[in-house]
Amino acid sequence: MLGVYNPARARLKLLLTFGGLAVLAAAIWWGNANLSSYNLRILNLAGINAILAVSMNLIFGFTGLFSLGHAGFMAVGAYTCALLTLPVATKDSIFLLAPLAWPFSVITLPPIAAVVCAGATAGLMAYLTGFPVLRLRGDYLGIATLGFAEIIRVVANNIPSITNGALGLKGIPSFASNLWWTWGCVGITVFVISRLVNSVYGRSLLAVREDEVAAEIMGVNRTYHKTVAYVIGSFFAGVGGALMGSLVTTIDPKTFGFTLTFNILIIVVAGGLGSITGSVLTSVIYTVLLEALRPIEASWRIGPLRVPEIPGLRMVVFSLVLLVIILFYQRGLFGGREFSWDRVLDWIDRRRSRKQGVRA
Template sequence: MKRLSKNTITTIVVILVLLIVPQVLYSTGVITIYVLSILMEICFFSISALSLNLVFGIAGQFSLGQAAFVGVGAYVFGYIINQVPSWWMLFPALIAGGLASAALGYVVGLPTLRLKGDYLGIATLALDQIFVVVIQNIKAVGGARGFLLGIGSSFRQWWLFFGVAVISVWIMRNIVYSNWGRTMIAVREDDIAAEAVGIDTTKSKIWAFVIGSFFAGVAGGLSAIYSGFLQPNSFNFIQSFNYMVMVIMGGLGSLGGSLVGAFVYVAFLEGFRLLKDWAMYVPLLGSIAQDQYRIVFFALILIVIMLYAPKGIMGGKEFAILKGKELEKK
C-alpha cells in the first residue's frame, strides 16, 4: 500500500473532525439547529463561491450571473425531488441539477464567452435577469409566487451538506491543478500567448464555464434542500454580486479564499443576528430592522476590507491542504 503523505493525513483528520464535531455538538444540545443550519449554509455558499472562483479567478472570465446557474440547479433539483420524494432520488437529482446547469452554461457560454472583461460581466448579468423572468413565467415551478418543495426537513442533514461540499471542493481543487486548470490559468494570464502555444482558448473558457456551472447547480440543489422553498428573485443578479463579494473578499484565484469568503459572509450576516437576539433562540425570524442593521454593518466592513486588503483576506495565498503537489514542496 502506498504510504500516505503527511498532508493527506492532515486533510483526512480535518475532514473527519469537521464531519463529526458539529453533529455531536448538535446531538448533545451544545449548539442549536440554527447554528448547525448556519454551517450548512456555509457549505453550499462555499461550493457556489468556489465555482465562481473557478470561472473568474482561475479562468479569468468575469461572470456576474452565477446565481442563475445556482438557480437552475435548485429548480431542476426541486422539480425532480417533488416528483419522486425519496432518498434514493436525492443524489441523482443533485447531479441532474448540476448537469442541467452545466448544459445551460455550455449553451450560454458558447456565444457570450467571445466577450471580454466588463462586457462579459454585463452580458452574464443580463442573462441572470432573463433567467429570473423566465422562471417567473413558468407555471410548473410556481412562477413568481415561488416553488414549495414537498420534502420537509428530512434531507437537512449535516453530513449531506458537508459531504457534498468536501467532494465538490476536492474535485474543483484537482481540476485546478490538472492540465485543464493550467490551461485555464494560461488563458487568464494572456489569452493571446496561450493561443500562440497551441491552447484552444475557446474550449478552455467554455470548459471552465461548464464546470463552474455544474458545481453552481449542485450548490443550488443543496440550497433548495436547505430552504425548502424557491423564489425566482433569490437568484437575481444581486445574489450573483453576493457570490462575487465572497470570492473577492476571500481572495481572487485562491481556493481557500473562496471558502473563507463564504464563511465570513455567512458567519457575519447570521452571527450578527445571533448576537442580537441570543435570548430568543428563534432561527431566521430576526425583525426586519435588525436585518437591515446587519447589512449596513456588513457593507461598511466590506468596504474597509477592500480598502485595506484589496486582494482579499487570503490575498492569493492558499491553505496547505488545498495546494497542488508542486506547491507543496515549496
C-alpha cells in the same frame, strides 16, 4: 527544502490529510447530533455559500472570465432539484396556476440523483449560453452573463406550468438541512476543482487568464478551456442552488436576483481571487458574521437611556464592514494563497529552529 521529494514528509502529509478529514467528519457527526437547528442552518448555509464561491472562483478567479450569471444557474439547479424531489401529491396541491408539465408531474427521484440532475441541467444551460457569449471580453462578458441570469429569472416567472410562476415552489424535501449533505458537497466541490486547477487543464486555465493570445500561441485552445471552466463552475452553481432550495424549502424567481450573484462575488473577491481556501473560509466568516450582527438590531438599554429597536441596522453595519475589508485588504484576505501541509510544516520547522537558536 523546496522541490526535493522527501518520503517521510510525504507520508506525514498523507497521514495529516486523513487525520484532518477524520476530525472534520467527527465534527460534522457531533454537530448534526448536538447543534440547535438555528446553528445547523447557519453552518449549512455557510457550506452552500462555500460551494457557490469555489465554483465562481474557478470561473472568475482561475480562468478570468468575469461572469455574473451565477444566480441564473443556481435558479436552474434549484428548480430542477425541487421538481424532481417533490412528492407527486405535493406537486398536485401547489400547482394552482397551471398543471405541471409532463415528465415532472409523475416522477420523484432520490435526492442524490436529483442533485446530480440539477448540476447537469445547469451545466447544459452554461454550455448553451457560453457557446455564444464566451467570445465577449471583460465587462461585456459580465453584463451579458448577468443578462442571461436575469432572462432565466424572468422566464421562470412566466412559465407557470413548470415553475409555478411567481408563486414559486413550496414544501421542497429538506435533505440539505443535514451537515453531511452540505459539507459533503463542499468536500466534493473542493476536491474536483482543486484537482482540476492543479492539473494540466488548470495550468491552461491560468494561461488563458493571464494572456489569452499568448496562451493560444502556446497551443492552448482558449474557447475549449473557457467553456470547460464555465460549464464545470456552473455545474456546481446548480448543485449549490439545489441545496439552497432544499435548505430553505421554498423557492420563487425573486430569490435568484443579481444581488445573490453579487454576494457570492464579494465572498470570492474578499477571500482572494484564485484561492480555494480563501473562498471556503470567507464563506463561513461571511455567513456567520451576517448572523452574529443580529443583536445590534435589538433594543438597547444604556443606563436610563433606551435605544429603540432598529430593524435593518445589521445590513448597514455589514456593508460598512465589507467596505473596510475591501479598502484595506485589496487582494482579498488570502490573496491567492492556498492552505497546504507544506506551509504548516515549514512554519513549525521555522519556529522550532528559532527556539533552538539555529538558523535554518
